[in-house]
Amino acid sequence: MALKRVLIVGAGLIGGSMGLALSRRMPHLEVDAVEQNAVYREQAGRLGAFARVWHALESAPSDYDLAVLAVPVDAAVQMLPRVRGKATRVMDVCSVKRPIVQAMDRVLTGSRGVPSHPMAGKAQAGPLAAEESLFEKRPWLFLETHRPPEEVLHLVERVGARTVWVPDAEAHDRRMAEVSHGIHLASQCAILAAESAPDALAEMAGPAFWDVTRLASSPSEFWIQTLAANRDHVISWLRRFEAAAQAFRATLEREDEAELNMLLDEARRRRKRAEAARNTE
Amino acid sequence: MALKRVLIVGAGLIGGSMGLALSRRMPHLEVDAVEQNAVYREQAGRLGAFARVWHALESAPSDYDLAVLAVPVDAAVQMLPRVRGKATRVMDVCSVKRPIVQAMDRVLTGSRGVPSHPMAGKAQAGPLAAEESLFEKRPWLFLETHRPPEEVLHLVERVGARTVWVPDAEAHDRRMAEVSHGIHLASQCAILAAESAPDALAEMAGPAFWDVTRLASSPSEFWIQTLAANRDHVISWLRRFEAAAQAFRATLEREDEAELNMLLDEARRRRKRAEAARNTE
Missing domain, CATH: 3.40.50.720 (NAD(P)-binding Rossmann-like Domain)
Known part of the structure; x- marks a missing residue:
């Protein structure tokens, strides 16, 4: 009808x-x-x-x-x-x-x-x-x-x-944490991790810094409500995100270049596969 | 001469x-x-x-x-x-x-x-x-x-x-961890934190995802050597990065919107200050 x-x-x-x-x-x-x-x-x-x-x-x-x-x-x-x-x-x-x-x-x-x-x-x-x-x-x-x-x-x-x-709703919200809600927090964490003054960062920053921290300038209101509404999935995503950072740190602390190489390769493989799926759309 | x-x-x-x-x-x-x-x-x-x-x-x-x-x-x-x-x-x-x-x-x-x-x-x-x-x-x-x-x-x-x-060399290497070496790892962590298949991510991903995970496709050799050479500063940066992610997670676990708002505001303030310094160059 x-x-x-x-x-x-x-x-x-x-x-x-x-x-x-x-x-x-x-x-x-x-x-x-x-x-x-x-x-x-x-x-x-x-x-x-x-x-x-x-x-x-x-x-x-x-x-x-x-x-x-x-x-x-x-x-x-x-x-x-x-x-x-x-x-x-x-x-x-x-x-x-x-x-x-x-x-x-x-x-x-x-x-x-x-x-x-x-x-x-x-x-x-x-x-x-x-x-x-x-x-x-x-x-x-x-x-x-x-x-x-x-x-x-x-x-x-x-x-x-x-x-x-x-x-279903679960899959939707989990994937949104992965492609959007968590990604915004990753951007914010990347600028919060700096100790140097923002002016000193700006002097040395290249495209990598500007792209990855771009989302940190988003207005808070929308994000507070969105993160709260998708709380469980964002919390799970943050745990996995922290684990990834800890894994990188452990390889550097142990000077384990083979393991570091494996982590970098795995990240690259995933990104390349996502890019390939994007290009065939 | x-x-x-x-x-x-x-x-x-x-x-x-x-x-x-x-x-x-x-x-x-x-x-x-x-x-x-x-x-x-x-x-x-x-x-x-x-x-x-x-x-x-x-x-x-x-x-x-x-x-x-x-x-x-x-x-x-x-x-x-x-x-x-x-x-x-x-x-x-x-x-x-x-x-x-x-x-x-x-x-x-x-x-x-x-x-x-x-x-x-x-x-x-x-x-x-x-x-x-x-x-x-x-x-x-x-x-x-x-x-x-x-x-x-x-x-x-x-x-x-x-x-x-x-x-001095210390300040240089610390800032490089903040604007480049750590930023690359942040990008890698953002894609490693996803559980969904890369194809499913690509279907729902917008500019936020593509920008923040872009550096994950970098070749490993250069990064293994660079991260190893700047090991101490990258390790310190990763600790602060993990702490920022944990702080976000804690506000969500406690449903503390005031504290979440403070973290988002602090990240935005730093990014805006960096942008302002960049524009006056």
């Missing part, structure tokens, strides 16, 4: 970009939004993406085919019981899946809940940063445990994203 | 690039090289940079004004007693300073030894990769404990590098 009416809850970067992409590429669709922040609401209204922008979920009607929770994961979990009366299906776009999947399984019956995760973003936030092409060629992750109906897959295809299947 | 005759020991990427830059930009200078590897020697001979390319140090005459050791740090330390008879001054260009400074202080009298470190390089090795402009705008590090004579500073200026002063 084709979607006719969509409600985007949260008209920030992701919600605003979805509004732009859907309204321009699926013009038969009626797309509304809910935005509680007055400044964002006014900006979202001027995007030309939404038929109506409600100031609160309670004001919106209850006959949407799909509601999209485009808010941080804590807010998404909190809003779920109030969103379920507004739409036939509820999709989220959060970067951590276990909390929202647990809430969906509890609050929504049958296949009404559609957990998903578009791997798209940019440094700026808010509706003014929204772009119709934000999802173009980017992976949009779905869980094999919660396969969405055809009309949702069609919608994702129309905004230009690539559908990628992940076994 | 102006330099007239220079001997470059090792005509690889760095030695070959110095030969090109010196012969083209200081045409009054006579530049010779020593290269033991037959293939490299033949390639170096065709660069048009060197008046003569000797196959062994022993064959070269003993009246050079400056010999430049452009070989790995272990080889530089080993060759020093044999090079000292060939030139008035001996400069090295190794990326770790303590072993070579200790050897220079032991083997060379007065200010004959000039430890230095041009921060330039590229992925390819050998004379065929040499470029006249390799040192253009790149830092060329000298130690305040071993200030080179004017004519050496002039030479570095003519090849296009920026002279940067570091207090």
Whole structure:
């Protein structure tokens, strides 16, 4: 059954970009939004993406085919019981899946809940940063445990994203710790390990330093919430990360060049295999 | 006293690039090289940079004004007693300073030894990769404990590098652990911490993952020697790196968002300060 009416809850970067992409590429669709922040609401209204922008979920009607929770994961979990009366299906776009999947399984019956995760973003936030092409060629992750109906897959295809299947919420969150959440902490640890003043580092730093520490300049708020939401997997990742650093240290302390060589080779082998998989996409 | 005759020991990427830059930009200078590897020697001979390319140090005459050791740090330390008879001054260009400074202080009298470190390089090795402009705008590090004579500073200026002063070999090696040697290990640890198959990572990875793990694909030989040569500082750096990871893990285990926020803020503050220092150069 084709979607006719969509409600985007949260008209920030992701919600605003979805509004732009859907309204321009699926013009038969009626797309509304809910935005509680007055400044964002006014900006979202001027995007030309939404038929109506409600100031609160309670004001919106209850006959949407799909509601999209485009808010941080804590807010998404909190809003779920109030969103379920507004739409036939509820999709989220959060970067951590276990909390929202647990809430969906509890609050929504049958296949009404559609957990998903578009791997798209940019440094700026808010509706003014929204772009119709934000999802173009980017992976949009779905869980094999919660396969969405055809009309949702069609919608994702129309905004230009690539559908990628992940076994379940656990696998999703573990891999996110590996490709994103842990990686951000690695970048932060790399700059926290320096004793020298940042000015002295800058004087001698080359591309290696600037690339690896780049993520340390990310804003904290998003990361505090994301790391907390994916706490268990990030903790496990950090243990393995610490073990890798200890293994390198042990080879240097023992002057064991053969073992050092094995560690360097193993890291290179993994990186090369990831590169090869990336290139065949 | 102006330099007239220079001997470059090792005509690889760095030695070959110095030969090109010196012969083209200081045409009054006579530049010779020593290269033991037959293939490299033949390639170096065709660069048009060197008046003569000797196959062994022993064959070269003993009246050079400056010999430049452009070989790995272990080889530089080993060759020093044999090079000292060939030139008035001996400069090295190794990326770790303590072993070579200790050897220079032991083997060379007065200010004959000039430890230095041009921060330039590229992925390819050998004379065929040499470029006249390799040192253009790149830092060329000298130690305040071993200030080179004017004519050496002039030479570095003519090849296009920026002279940067570091207090001593200890400070140099500690900072190199912080901006390069440790950073490479951080990149390797970030990919070794993943349990998922590299293909699964590639499917979900964004720029954060690719940037931070990029250095894991570096060839091992150079790193084994460099890490061994800067062992003490890399070990200390790894201890602080492990402590930073443990601190992040502890805040997540205790669900201490205030402390997590402090760590993220401290990392961001350092990175921003380094960026500001970089931009004012």
